[in-house]
Amino acid sequence: MRFAVIADIHGNHLALEAVLADIRAQGIEDIVNLGDCFSGPLTAGKTADILLALDAVTVRGNHDRYLIEQAPETMHASDRVAYEDLSAHHLDWLRSLPFTAVYRDEAYLCHATSANDNLYWLESVSPDGKVHLKPLEEIEAFAGGIDFPLILCGHSHIPRAVRLSDGRLIVNPGSVGCPAYDDDLSYYHKVEAGHPFASYAIMEKSGGVWVPTFRQVVYDHQVMADLAAQNSRADWASGLATGWLR
Numbered sequence: 001m002r003f004a005v006i007a008d009i010h011g012n013h014l015a016l017e018a019v020l021a022d023i024r025a026q027g028i029e030d031i032v033n034l035g036d037c038f039s040g041p042l043t044a045g046k047t048a049d050i051l052l053a054l055d056a057v058t059v060r061g062n063h064d065r066y067l068i069e070q071a072p073e074t075m076h077a078s079d080r081v082a083y084e085d086l087s088a089h090h091l092d093w094l095r096s097l098p099f100t101a102v103y104r105d106e107a108y109l110c111h112a113t114s115a116n117d118n119l120y121w122l123e124s125v126s127p128d129g130k131v132h133l134k135p136l137e138e139i140e141a142f143a144g145g146i147d148f149p150l151i152l153c154g155h156s157h158i159p160r161a162v163r164l165s166d167g168r169l170i171v172n173p174g175s176v177g178c179p180a181y182d183d184d185l186s187y188y189h190k191v192e193a194g195h196p197f198a199s200y201a202i203m204e205k206s207g208g209v210w211v212p213t214f215r216q217v218v219y220d221h222q223v224m225a226d227l228a229a230q231n232s233r234a235d236w237a238s239g240l241a242t243g244w245l246r
């Protein structure tokens with residue numbers, strides 16, 4: 001059994017198109033999507049048209065929730081610009097998304113954790129802004145009662161696999177469309193891929209064990225960096241151009 005995991009597209013339709021082409025080139029048809037689909041100063045509407053047609057099993061991210069819960073005038077700039085580029089049927093699709101899902105009775109899907117869409121499952125942020133892998137015990141505490149061999153989460157944009165002591169595997173595929181960002185929850189920190197490529201993961205069950213392959217895909221990222229700059233987002237422009245916030 002083999003399928004692709006995409007997450008944190010953040011309204012970058014060129015990165016999404018490149019990832020979908022890479023998935024298809026490997027003969028993989030099944031795809032799951034872990035949310036944060038549209039928010040960002042890029043091409044939310046085009047991204048939505050692609051995702052709605054794709055019809056992949058999708059869970060709702062925190063930014064997807066903001067787009068359907070918040071009044072536009074109170075939205076953060078990254079959500080507001082996406083909201084203005086989306087149509088009513090795109091927003092209806094977001095409203096239809098579940099918070100968590102189960103795929104083929106094997107994989108449990110959520111955006112961040114099973115209970116909180118705005119909390120890193122696998123990483124901690126220290127007061128000095130360092131982002132690091134959590135101790136195994138803290139990671140396992142969030143996995144209680146999730147009786148599936150594979151758990152998939154996104155949100156931190158950091159590609160990573162953690163095997164729990166009972167053999168369950170948690171995988172974050174990284175971000176399709178946003179290789180670098182900053183945030184102030186709970187402390188100011190940056191997450192930087194260090195490269196501008198689009199990230200996703202392929203999961204394969206072999207000999208009864210789920211194994212990830214993390215892939216980075218080249219696309220015309222400078223087009224998106226230029227678009228971010230036109231939309232007065234120097235932070236996004238830097239992240240998309242280089243994978244660093246400078």
Ligand SMILES: [Fe+2]
Pocket residue numbers: 036061062063111117154155156
């Ligand atoms: Fe998120």
